[in-house]
Amino acid sequence: MQLVALRVADDHLEPVYHRGELLLHRPLCRDRFDAFAVDGLECVVELASGERLLRWVRVQDNGLFMLLGYSGPPAFDVELVAAAPIEVVLRGQHPRHRREVHPLSLSTNP
Numbered sequence: 001m002q003l004v005a006l007r008v009a010d011d012h013l014e015p016v017y018h019r020g021e022l023l024l025h026r027p028l029c030r031d032r033f034d035a036f037a038v039d040g041l042e043c044v045v046e047l048a049s050g051e052r053l054l055r056w057v058r059v060q061d062n063g064l065f066m067l068l069g070y071s072g073p074p075a076f077d078v079e080l081v082a083a084a085p086i087e088v089v090l091r092g093q094h095p096r097h098r099r100e101v102h103p104l105s106l107s108t109n110p
Contacts (some may be wrong), residue, residue: 002027006044006054013054013070022090023054028082034109035059038083046082057083 003024008017017023025044039059045067048050055067060077067075 004028004044005090016070017046018090021092022088023086024088024090025086028052030082033080033082034066035063035080036082038085040083043085044085045080048079048081051068054066054086080083 004027006023006025008019008021009017011019023044028044028046030046036050036059038057041057043055043057044052045055045057045065053067055069057073057080058066058068060066062077064077065080067078068077
């Protein structure tokens with residue numbers, strides 16, 4: 001399975017995602033876009049204008065979409081041309097998530 005990586009570039013998505021983390025998704029594909037397969041999921045979406053965003057997706061009764069972001073109000077009646085759910089989040093790229101590895105102190109004394 002081929003995945004596309006998006007690197008979080010700033011702190012606008014905190015506290016959920018941090019600068020430097022990688023969000024992996026399948027490539028956006030207009031001809032294989034199934035609206036109901038992404039309903040309720042966090043996705044990379046492509047708008048009719050060509051703009052790409054990270055949003056939670058909800059299908060509305062009228063066939064258009066409601067998009068929820070991490071800041072600002074939801075957007076209603078949005079036309080999407082493609083959406084791909086976030087498949088994998090690679091944490092640990094941010095200093096807060098890095099583990100410090102310390103050498104063990106071994107003692108031969110009982």
